Amino acid sequence: xxxxxxxxxxxxxxGAFPDRDLRSLAVEAIQHALSDANVKPGSVEAFYLGNFAGxxxxxxxxxxxxxxxxxxxxxxxxxxxxxxxxxxxSAFFHAWQSVAAEIYDVVVxxxxxxxxxxxxxxxxxxxxxxxxxxxxxRAGATFPALxxxxxxxxxxxxxxxxxxxxxxAVKNHANGAKNPLAHMRKVITxxxxxxxxxxxxxxxxxxxxxxxxxxxxxxxxxLEHAARYNSRFARVLTxxxxxxxxxxxxxKDITLFPAVKAAGQKAYAMAGVGPHDIExxxxxxxxxxxxxxxxxxxxxxxxGEGGKFAEAGCSAINGRLPINTSGGLKSxxxxxxxxxxxxxxxxxxxxxxxxxxxxxxxHRIGLTENLGGSGATCVVxxxxxx
Amino acid sequence: xxxxxxxxxxxxxxGAFPDRDLRSLAVEAIQHALSDANVKPGSVEAFYLGNFAGxxxxxxxxxxxxxxxxxxxxxxxxxxxxxxxxxxxSAFFHAWQSVAAEIYDVVVxxxxxxxxxxxxxxxxxxxxxxxxxxxxxRAGATFPALxxxxxxxxxxxxxxxxxxxxxxAVKNHANGAKNPLAHMRKVITxxxxxxxxxxxxxxxxxxxxxxxxxxxxxxxxxLEHAARYNSRFARVLTxxxxxxxxxxxxxKDITLFPAVKAAGQKAYAMAGVGPHDIExxxxxxxxxxxxxxxxxxxxxxxxGEGGKFAEAGCSAINGRLPINTSGGLKSxxxxxxxxxxxxxxxxxxxxxxxxxxxxxxxHRIGLTENLGGSGATCVVxxxxxx
Numbered sequence: 001x002x003x004x005x006x007x008x009x010x011x012x013x014x015g016a017f018p019d020r021d022l023r024s025l026a027v028e029a030i031q032h033a034l035s036d037a038n039v040k041p042g043s044v045e046a047f048y049l050g051n052f053a054g055x056x057x058x059x060x061x062x063x064x065x066x067x068x069x070x071x072x073x074x075x076x077x078x079x080x081x082x083x084x085x086x087x088x089x090s091a092f093f094h095a096w097q098s099v100a101a102e103i104y105d106v107v108v109x110x111x112x113x114x115x116x117x118x119x120x121x122x123x124x125x126x127x128x129x130x131x132x133x134x135x136x137x138r139a140g141a142t143f144p145a146l147x148x149x150x151x152x153x154x155x156x157x158x159x160x161x162x163x164x165x166x167x168x169a170v171k172n173h174a175n176g177a178k179n180p181l182a183h184m185r186k187v188i189t190x191x192x193x194x195x196x197x198x199x200x201x202x203x204x205x206x207x208x209x210x211x212x213x214x215x216x217x218x219x220x221x222x223l224e225h226a227a228r229y230n231s232r233f234a235r236v237l238t239x240x241x242x243x244x245x246x247x248x249x250x251x252k253d254i255t256l257f258p259a260v261k262a263a264g265q266k267a268y269a270m271a272g273v274g275p276h277d278i279e280x281x282x283x284x285x286x287x288x289x290x291x292x293x294x295x296x297x298x299x300x301x302x303x304g305e306g307g308k309f310a311e312a313g314c315s316a317i318n319g320r321l322p323i324n325t326s327g328g329l330k331s332x333x334x335x336x337x338x339x340x341x342x343x344x345x346x347x348x349x350x351x352x353x354x355x356x357x358x359x360x361x362x363h364r365i366g367l368t369e370n371l372g373g374s375g376a377t378c379v380v381x382x383x384x385x386x
Numbered sequence: 387x388x389x390x391x392x393x394x395x396x397x398x399x400x401g402a403f404p405d406r407d408l409r410s411l412a413v414e415a416i417q418h419a420l421s422d423a424n425v426k427p428g429s430v431e432a433f434y435l436g437n438f439a440g441x442x443x444x445x446x447x448x449x450x451x452x453x454x455x456x457x458x459x460x461x462x463x464x465x466x467x468x469x470x471x472x473x474x475x476s477a478f479f480h481a482w483q484s485v486a487a488e489i490y491d492v493v494v495x496x497x498x499x500x501x502x503x504x505x506x507x508x509x510x511x512x513x514x515x516x517x518x519x520x521x522x523x524r525a526g527a528t529f530p531a532l533x534x535x536x537x538x539x540x541x542x543x544x545x546x547x548x549x550x551x552x553x554x555a556v557k558n559h560a561n562g563a564k565n566p567l568a569h570m571r572k573v574i575t576x577x578x579x580x581x582x583x584x585x586x587x588x589x590x591x592x593x594x595x596x597x598x599x600x601x602x603x604x605x606x607x608x609l610e611h612a613a614r615y616n617s618r619f620a621r622v623l624t625x626x627x628x629x630x631x632x633x634x635x636x637x638k639d640i641t642l643f644p645a646v647k648a649a650g651q652k653a654y655a656m657a658g659v660g661p662h663d664i665e666x667x668x669x670x671x672x673x674x675x676x677x678x679x680x681x682x683x684x685x686x687x688x689x690g691e692g693g694k695f696a697e698a699g700c701s702a703i704n705g706r707l708p709i710n711t712s713g714g715l716k717s718x719x720x721x722x723x724x725x726x727x728x729x730x731x732x733x734x735x736x737x738x739x740x741x742x743x744x745x746x747x748x749h750r751i752g753l754t755e756n757l758g759g760s761g762a763t764c765v766v767x768x769x770x771x772x
Contacts, residue, residue, distance in 0.1 A: 061515035062470040065629040077627040084448040101487030129447035241463040376451040
């Protein structure tokens with residue numbers, strides 16, 4: 001397997017865009033990435049698209065050639081990858097494998113979702129399809145309900161507090177307020193977060209990620225070719241994808257995600273680094289508790305200490321390990337299919353030193369964690385500065 | 387790239403199964419394939435699933451880990467591939483690449499669809515999502531309507547007749563009647579086919595494939611390992627995937643599919659064979675005209691002669707090039723996401739000499755062609771006997 005580099009990144013703003021269609025968002029992100037990479041569409045050899053539920057959100061399926069041909073790709077393999085909220089993480093995993101294994105030399109990976117054209121109850125129903133509809137879904141358990149159960153159990157088992165959950169929200173809103181592409185650029189206080197409208201106890205509206213439209217794209221090539229295109233590339237040290245049971249009630253311990261643990265361990269082993277080598281991370285904070293659990297499962301803190309870590313400011317931009325400097329799914333937004341590749345873009349921006357007032361001090365090695373459902377899919381990527 | 391072999395095949399019957407859920411169909415096919423391959427679930431390193439529209443048909447998304455964990459796969463990458471009716475063809479393409487490129491040694495590819503729980507109008511609407519919903523879909527063009535336009539133009543341009551379309555239906559029904567796993571095991575006469583209920587002129591009900599439930603699966607490994615598992619393996623000479631515009635009205639000439647032509651040419655070049663080396667083929671007869679057009683685009687006959695080829699019996703089981711000895715999508719059934727891998731299973735059965743009264747005389751090299759939408763995705767695979 002040869003080494004791989006990200007030579008171009010492109011994102012649309014995340015938000016509610018009633019006048020934009022899904023395809024135009026995806027094409028905009030791809031064009032930004034191609035332009036950043038100095039690559040023409042005609043040079044692209046394969047197109048990997050992450051999308052969770054375009055057919056349900058906007059009635060359009062067969063999205064890979066639908067978007068790919070509009071972006072100027074001619075006759076190449078165009079494929080849609082679906083793994084719930086880890087859809088474009090999975091697309092990135094497969095694309096990375098194909099370049100690492102010398103199948104292709106120039107590949108585009110994109111992710112897109114257009115969610116806001118549906119009502120919130122319908123969005124919640126579509127998202128529930130990422131869980132087990134024959135069990136938890138039939139019983140009426142939405143994702144906020146499932147993650148509320150995880151939070152409750154985490155509180156019971158480890159003493160995690162409402163204040164610690166809220167600390168994650170406060171931090172991510174502070175970061176997102178400085179991100180020009182974030183959906184909700186709004187600083188909140190701990191008091192506001194604690195007084196948020198209840199969604200599913202103990203989670204308030206400030207514990208839940210946003211329903212967003214948006215797209216993200218990257219161009220990847222073999223590391224040995226990267227400098228030909230763009231001196232500001234980032235190295236992909238490794239990508240790992242793992243799986244687990246879909247239904248939450250089939251898990252032995254709902255305070256941890258075995259798929260996240262396994263993906264982290266695989267990734268660390270392949271990259272030859274450990275959790276303490278990571279200098280900046282984008283974690284899948286679909287709910288505040290998910291960031292806490294991921295920080296534990298990935299070995300950044302010992303099990304049960306994730307809440308304290310956030311509360312102590314260790315995951316702030318100037319903390320020991322800055323997490324979600326983009327604002328995370330919480331504030332940047334969570335257009336489901338775009339999230340995995342969006343995280344890659346955000347980490348590459350940090351590795352390049354391009355994150356402006358959100359720039360972290362140490363930015364040699366970054367990690368992204370993209371989660372599907374309540375932990376049935378996980379993709380962990382580790383990247384390094386050129 | 388190393389050579390790859392199919393060491394196990396498994397299919398459910400195709401049909402209308404109101405008492406079966408999507409997951410149980412997929413798991414049944416996977417278990418048959420694993421058992422045929424003498425492989426335990428714990429040895430499988432990655433799971434590739436083709437599914438077109440599970441979320442729309444049955445409300446369940448995130449299908450790859452949902453099915454994969456039920457089949458006994460633990461923690462491995464489980465990914466759903468969607469490329470309309472070529473979804474599992476695309477899954478097979480990516481899986482083949484991963485084994486050929488030495489990423490994995492044991493991989494399972496499956497395809498599944500559960501369509502009959504929805505009404506026919508709703509199924510037609512879901513299928514329309516494989517076309518361009520912002521243009522042809524909004525104008526009310528269903529897939530029968532789109533392929534009717536292709537048929538009309540083919541008649542006008544090449545003198546293709548209603549009798550020639552009907553000849554494809556008669557042949558595929560004759561073959562399917564002998565296939566114990568086919569959805570509609572019913573011999574029809576030319577007169578019946580011609581007098582069929584009109585669906586979209588000139589296509590009658592006998593020109594259209596079936597709405598079916600079903601699943602198919604294969605196990606693939608490096609060729610050099612194949613004999614360890616199963617002496618009755620088949621060699622994968624190559625797989626090619628291509629793309630084209632989704633909207634039919636964006637095509638210059640609707641009597642041919644550039645993606646099929648390109649996939650065929652790529653596959654022939656990579657496999658080092660030509661169209662006249664192919665001894666048995668499964669073509670994507672979503673409509674009778676699609677089999678005719680594919681037989682031309684793949685070079686089996688010169689452009690415009692596909693109808694005559696079928697009418698003269700050249701594509702019958704005892705003809706010069708037997709096509710759709712399984713009964714094709716027309717009679718065997720077309721559970722969309724299962725079709726691509728189902729075709730691979732049917733060709734492997736022929737290469738093994740296991741097709742019983744449907745067995746063709748010459749069966750060294752076989753080809754499958756799996757089409758998405760009205761030609762925006764195509765996957766062509768060429769396989770050979772051990």
